[in-house]
Amino acid sequence: MSISAQASAAPVSAVPVDTAPVSAVPVDTAPVGGLPVDTAPVVAVPGGTTMSATAAAVVDGAIGTVLDTLVEVERMIASLTAYRAVALDEVRRLARAAESDRPTRDRGWSAEVTARRVAATEVSAALRISEREAEQLVADSAALVTQLPATLSALREGRVSYRHASILVDEARSLPEAAWRSFERAALPEAEARTVGGFRQRARAVREGLHPVSLDTRRRAAAETRSVIVEPGRDGMAWLTAHLPAEQAIGAYRRLTEIASGLSGADEHRTLPQRRADVLADLLIDGIVAESGAGRGVRATVLVSVPALTLLGTPSASDAPSSLEGYGPISSEVATRLAAHAPSFVRVLTHPETGTVLSVGRERYAVPRDLRLWLRVRDETCRFPGCGRAAVNADIDHTVDWQHEGATRHDNLAHLCSSHHQLKHRTDWRVHHAGGGALEWRSPSGRRYRTEPAVRLAS
Ligand SMILES: [Zn+2]
Numbered sequence: 001m002s003i004s005a006q007a008s009a010a011p012v013s014a015v016p017v018d019t020a021p022v023s024a025v026p027v028d029t030a031p032v033g034g035l036p037v038d039t040a041p042v043v044a045v046p047g048g049t050t051m052s053a054t055a056a057a058v059v060d061g062a063i064g065t066v067l068d069t070l071v072e073v074e075r076m077i078a079s080l081t082a083y084r085a086v087a088l089d090e091v092r093r094l095a096r097a098a099e100s101d102r103p104t105r106d107r108g109w110s111a112e113v114t115a116r117r118v119a120a121t122e123v124s125a126a127l128r129i130s131e132r133e134a135e136q137l138v139a140d141s142a143a144l145v146t147q148l149p150a151t152l153s154a155l156r157e158g159r160v161s162y163r164h165a166s167i168l169v170d171e172a173r174s175l176p177e178a179a180w181r182s183f184e185r186a187a188l189p190e191a192e193a194r195t196v197g198g199f200r201q202r203a204r205a206v207r208e209g210l211h212p213v214s215l216d217t218r219r220r221a222a223a224e225t226r227s228v229i230v231e232p233g234r235d236g237m238a239w240l241t242a243h244l245p246a247e248q249a250i251g252a253y254r255r256l257t258e259i260a261s262g263l264s265g266a267d268e269h270r271t272l273p274q275r276r277a278d279v280l281a282d283l284l285i286d287g288i289v290a291e292s293g294a295g296r297g298v299r300a301t302v303l304v305s306v307p308a309l310t311l312l313g314t315p316s317a318s319d320a321p322s323s324l325e326g327y328g329p330i331s332s333e334v335a336t337r338l339a340a341h342a343p344s345f346v347r348v349l350t351h352p353e354t355g356t357v358l359s360v361g362r363e364r365y366a367v368p369r370d371l372r373l374w375l376r377v378r379d380e381t382c383r384f385p386g387c388g389r390a391a392v393n394a395d396i397d398h399t400v401d402w403q404h405e406g407a408t409r410h411d412n413l414a415h416l417c418s419s420h421h422q423l424k425h426r427t428d429w430r431v432h433h434a435g436g437g438a439l440e441w442r443s444p445s446g447r448r449y450r451t452e453p454a455v456r457l458a459s
Helices: 003-009 039-044 053-101 109-129 131-145 149-156 164-172 177-193 196-210 215-223 247-260 272-286 330-341 367-380 419-425
Strands: 226-234 238-243 302-306 346-348 395-397 413-416 430-435 439-440 447-451
Touching: 053 109, 053 131, 053 149, 053 164, 109 131, 131 149, 131 164, 149 164, 149 177, 164 177, 164 196, 177 196, 177 447, 215 330, 247 272, 247 302, 302 367, 367 413, 395 419, 413 419
Parallel strands: 302 346
Antiparallel strands: 226 238, 395 413, 430 439, 439 447
16 A cells, blocks of 8 residues: 555545535545645655654655545545435336336336336446446445445445445345345444455355354255356456365365465566466366476365364354354354364364463564464454455564564464565554454554454453
8 A cells, every 4th residue: 555656646636526415525625735745755755764853744744634635535435326326226216116107018028127127228328337237236226225224324424435335235135135134233333344355254254144044054055056167368368267165165275375385486486376376277287286296295274263162063053153264154064074074174163272372472483383373363364454365374473573572472473464564664654462462553644543353362
């Protein structure tokens, strides 16, 4: 995230303020005027070394002010999409009314289908978007206006973005209608607190928990739809996609990553994603990685969190579901099987097992294996605000540096991907542990962000 770039590029003047139905937002008085937005390159002075401390503080303050404007603009955009949803739903209702008023003529379509097609084509033509996109917009708007009013309000007030709202609609739609309201109650606060990617994952977990049909039953039905497909891509490429039971997909992907990571030599010019793709092709076509023979004996290590009671065969309804690292909730049947029989899957009881090392104090810098696994379960991803990179590929950072008396303890350690690890050491982003695994971040311009652990573990 390049804050200085955003500041200099903020297209504030392009917002159609005069026509925006949110006149209460003080855009005209937005604190952009007078600030050195056009001369923002001054912000980019490396490390502020050529600036006096006071000048650097002024620039940080200026960034903070521009960020306030940016947040306000995003809020207005979200709010406008709420008005758009209301208007789109109005088109749907009017088309429906027109159709039911018309004398029935047998044209092969029911009044409902006719109305839906009319609404979609009207919107598609007027907005110059595809009919498919228009149909999606109309359907999402109908769900927001008629069935998810709290989400529509959150959108109108700019507390969630349209992308958050459409994920919520999408997940709700996969539940029976009777469960929509309780899903909305549980999911909306998550949408207000998370990035789009983080929310998508969380919304899926919430949905699993609320589905009236058990995950075991749904999983058995879904496993019948497993398949492999090839789709042509551009420029001589193609997509090979497999629709697999989650534990197989995650296990295969993790093994690809482990083999691909092992191929990183001094003269290796391929990126990790490129190596992963090459390894996949080699393994499927030849059985091993051709040039190095790599792949033999490499096993994926995937963590499966299982509530202790599930493993004893007496799961209670209040138990958190079992969960597969990098995926989310899985059926207790699958979790129990993986935990007992699959060597690639490391079992983690969600009640901490006795003997897990949580702290080695100041005795050594290196993080012992037990504590590494424990931290991987707690963090799941890089802990920088909004980052979704998997903890398994991230560094474990001493929050207070080792040379500054920081200890090798769970409450002084957190996963940071290499990009954010460097960011922490090279910029004025600051972080401290706030207890219970939560981290509090302070940006260079002084804004505060809190990131929560994926799993709260007793320590
Ligand atoms: Zn990160």
